[in-house]
Amino acid sequence: MIAPVKPVDGIAFEGANGAILPIKPPSPKSSTAQAHRPILGRAPTIMTSRIIRFAFLSLVALTLAGTVATAAEQKPIPVIFDTDIGGDIDDAYALAQILHSPELKLLGVTTVSGDAVARARLAAKLLIVAGHSEIPVYAGTSTAPQYIAQTEWAKDFSSPALHLTGGVKFMRQQINAHPGEITLIAIGELTNIAALLNSEPGIGAKVKAIALMGGSVRRGYAPGSAPEPEWNIKSNVTAARTVFTSGVPLIVAPLDSTANLKLTPEWRVKIFAHGTPLNDALASLDFIWSHTNTWKADMPTLFDELAVALVATPNIVPLTPMYLEVAADGLTKPIEGRPPNAQVALTSKPAEFLEYFTQRLAR
Numbered sequence: 355m356i357a358p359v360k361p362v363d364g365i366a367f368e369g370a371n372g373a374i375l376p377i378k379p380p381s382p383k384s385s386t387a388q389a390h391r392p393i394l395g396r397a398p399t400i401m402t403s404r405i406i407r408f409a410f411l412s413l414v415a416l417t418l419a420g421t422v423a424t425a426a427e428q429k430p431i432p433v434i435f436d437t438d439i440g441g442d443i444d445d446a447y448a449l450a451q452i453l454h455s456p457e458l459k460l461l462g463v464t465t466v467s468g469d470a471v472a473r474a475r476l477a478a479k480l481l482i483v484a485g486h487s488e489i490p491v492y493a494g495t496s497t498a499p500q501y502i503a504q505t506e507w508a509k510d511f512s513s514p515a516l517h518l519t520g521g522v523k524f525m526r527q528q529i530n531a532h533p534g535e536i537t538l539i540a541i542g543e544l545t546n547i548a549a550l551l552n553s554e555p556g557i558g559a560k561v562k563a564i565a566l567m568g569g570s571v572r573r574g575y576a577p578g579s580a581p582e583p584e585w586n587i588k589s590n591v592t593a594a595r596t597v598f599t600s601g602v603p604l605i606v607a608p609l610d611s612t613a614n615l616k617l618t619p620e621w622r623v624k625i626f627a628h629g630t631p632l633n634d635a636l637a638s639l640d641f642i643w644s645h646t647n648t649w650k651a652d653m654p655t656l657f658d659e660l661a662v663a664l665v666a667t668p669n670i671v672p673l674t675p676m677y678l679e680v681a682a683d684g685l686t687k688p689i690e691g692r693p694p695n696a697q698v699a700l701t702s703k704p705a706e707f708l709e710y711f712t713q714r715l716a717r
């Protein structure tokens with residue numbers, strides 16, 4: 355069931371410039387003075403001080419070594435990336451971000467909304483340019499035509515990894531092959547994800563989590579604005595309701611924490627100056643988008659990138675457990691007193707996030 359797709363014009367991206375969320379100073383670290391406290395009520399001798407100091411430093415060294423070893427040994431998180439790449443520019447940057455996140459293993463890409471096949475060609479070409487011909491791309495559900503100017507960059511592209519149908523089936527097969535392991539990163543309307551959850555009884559219980567960009571809890575697109583129906587949710591409210599009532603653990607990046615993440619020219623210069631084939635491709639797509647997007651945005655907003663980061667770097671922003679209900683108009687309303695269905699990012703620190711993101715793409 356696909357809700358009628360509304361025109362892109364009129365989305366309130368305008369006016370989002372300027373306001374920056376406050377950056378709090380880091381919380382004071384706990385004192386290590388405890389380690390130097392006298393033992394058994396006696397003042398420490400030089401020798402006992404040295405022993406204590408050695409023991410303390412050894413403990414620190416062991417802890418650090420353990421952290422490094424754990425990080426190195428940790429298996430990357432298997433993810434499937436469900437995207438409406440080709441409309442807004444943030445999806446292309448988000449795909450590059452996944453490829454530059456060693457914490458993640460990208461099993462495949464599925465596309466959704468508008469011309470899902472054209473979007474799949476674009477994703478497949480970006481992956482080839484990035485040197486990842488092994489990662490499959492499957493077109494998912496197409497809907498009414500939308501603005502997708504970037505897909506011209508990949509017109510008629512084909513590769514052995516590109517499949518013009520089968521997005522939902524691919525997700526289902528992968529989840530059944532790796533029950534409880536796969537996180538879905540959903541950064542378009544939720545049509546494919548809902549179709550997956552409806553396609554087989556019990557399939558949702560085998561999904562580890564769904565990280566999604568979507569919703570609007572305490573603010574809308576513009577700083578200080580009231581909550582409003584967000585694009586990914588309102589584009590298919592029925593699908594969004596299926597996802598939010600599925601019982602699958604949800605990690606949600608709504609407008610509250612994403613709408614202020616502006617990739618200004620200074621940050622883009624840093625990314626494009628790192629002249630890898632992938633970054634060169636991003637520069638091309640960014641240029642096409644900058645001069646054609648129908649809502650006249652003058653710089654990218656990294657909406658989708660926070661959803662990716664919440665999987666790769668879970669502590670990057672605080673998460674608030676809450677129950678979000680999807681209203682008929684696409685609003686995502688927090689309901690008090692119900693067991694949470696989502697961990698929600700309500701705040702972010704734009705300067706810190708842009709540094710995190712840019713560092714990844716410029717290495």
Ligand SMILES: [Ca+2]
Pocket residue numbers: 437438439442444445541542658
């Ligand atoms: Ca998107």
